[in-house]
Amino acid sequence: MSLLMRRSGAAALIAMLLASPALAENKKAIVSQAFQSMLYLPLYVAIDEGFFTQQGLDVTKETAGAPSVALSAVISGSAQFSIHGPEWTAIAASKGGPVGIIANVVNGAAVWIATAPDYKFDGIKSIKGQKVVTGLMPTTSTSLFIKLLKENGLDAKTDVEMIQVAIGSEPGPFVAKQADIAVMYEPGLDQAVAKGMKVVLAFPKLYGAYAFSAVTARNDVDPDTAQRMVNGMEMAMRFMAKNEAKTVEIAKKEFPSLEPAVVEAAVKRMLADGVYPPSVDITADALKVSMDTQIALGNLSAQPDYKAFVVKKYIEPALALK
Numbered sequence: 001m002s003l004l005m006r007r008s009g010a011a012a013l014i015a016m017l018l019a020s021p022a023l024a025e026n027k028k029a030i031v032s033q034a035f036q037s038m039l040y041l042p043l044y045v046a047i048d049e050g051f052f053t054q055q056g057l058d059v060t061k062e063t064a065g066a067p068s069v070a071l072s073a074v075i076s077g078s079a080q081f082s083i084h085g086p087e088w089t090a091i092a093a094s095k096g097g098p099v100g101i102i103a104n105v106v107n108g109a110a111v112w113i114a115t116a117p118d119y120k121f122d123g124i125k126s127i128k129g130q131k132v133v134t135g136l137m138p139t140t141s142t143s144l145f146i147k148l149l150k151e152n153g154l155d156a157k158t159d160v161e162m163i164q165v166a167i168g169s170e171p172g173p174f175v176a177k178q179a180d181i182a183v184m185y186e187p188g189l190d191q192a193v194a195k196g197m198k199v200v201l202a203f204p205k206l207y208g209a210y211a212f213s214a215v216t217a218r219n220d221v222d223p224d225t226a227q228r229m230v231n232g233m234e235m236a237m238r239f240m241a242k243n244e245a246k247t248v249e250i251a252k253k254e255f256p257s258l259e260p261a262v263v264e265a266a267v268k269r270m271l272a273d274g275v276y277p278p279s280v281d282i283t284a285d286a287l288k289v290s291m292d293t294q295i296a297l298g299n300l301s302a303q304p305d306y307k308a309f310v311v312k313k314y315i316e317p318a319l320a321l322k
Helices: 005-019 040-048 068-076 084-096 140-151 171-175 186-191 203-206 224-242 244-254 262-272 284-296 314-321
Strands: 027-033 057-063 081-084 098-109 114-116 131-135 160-163 181-184 198-202 209-218
Touching: 005 098, 005 284, 027 040, 027 114, 027 131, 027 224, 040 160, 040 244, 040 262, 057 181, 057 203, 057 224, 068 081, 068 084, 068 098, 068 209, 081 084, 084 198, 084 209, 084 224, 084 284, 114 186, 131 140, 131 224, 140 203, 140 284, 160 171, 160 262, 171 181, 171 186, 181 186, 186 198, 186 262, 198 203, 203 209, 209 224, 209 284, 224 244, 244 262
Parallel strands: 027 057, 027 081, 131 160, 131 181
Antiparallel strands: 081 209, 098 209, 114 181, 114 198
């Protein structure tokens, strides 16, 4: 083979390699999460297990500190995606905001009621006249509690005394016996259980499928970037359903300040109670149950249009992944 042919062949090979998609730079995306929360574990699994990278997406996670701030990052364009309760997105959309939800993150009403070990709980009506530790409004845990009271003929203002505290700090006054009852998220719930408290009511079992947290994007988001994001989340959810031990390990890494036993108990509880969804799909029924809570509380005037609000064009291809 002549030197010229060898050089020509080498040049062609270099050109082919440079044009190869495998060498193409990954797309980049910012995800603004409301909080660093165990509820958002599917996002952390997708990042830590490299599922976004497999989809050609480099994801940067930013913590906003509040759902409204996370959503504002998407609306302003400083983030491509946000993760928080879909009610915030629905409220924004009802006011003309150019946003919708593109993937499920939490599909169960991830709230539980716990009591002191010696407290006799005979159903929600039995707590009339009692003190109850709850999260500071507005928050879904307290909203669901108020809705449950109303459904059972009780008034949150007159029939119970709510001790509202900052989200995440509920175990303190509860374990300190300031009240015999608490309404809690994880991991606070299992922090209290580790101190001897008992779980008496699980909202995930009470409500079933419930759109509790979701990925939000602008309607004009880059479609290819959005598809890669949703695909990565789908891969994470499939992984979590089959790899409990590894999922627990990732959660321990993401929450190093918590007792490992508490993290393990919390993750296992949420997996068992169906809090983490099996896929990124959000059904019309799950959305309706979730939005009904907001309508009952006066936060939302009407149900969002499911077909316009839940962007199935990203969900369906993700569900078809092999």
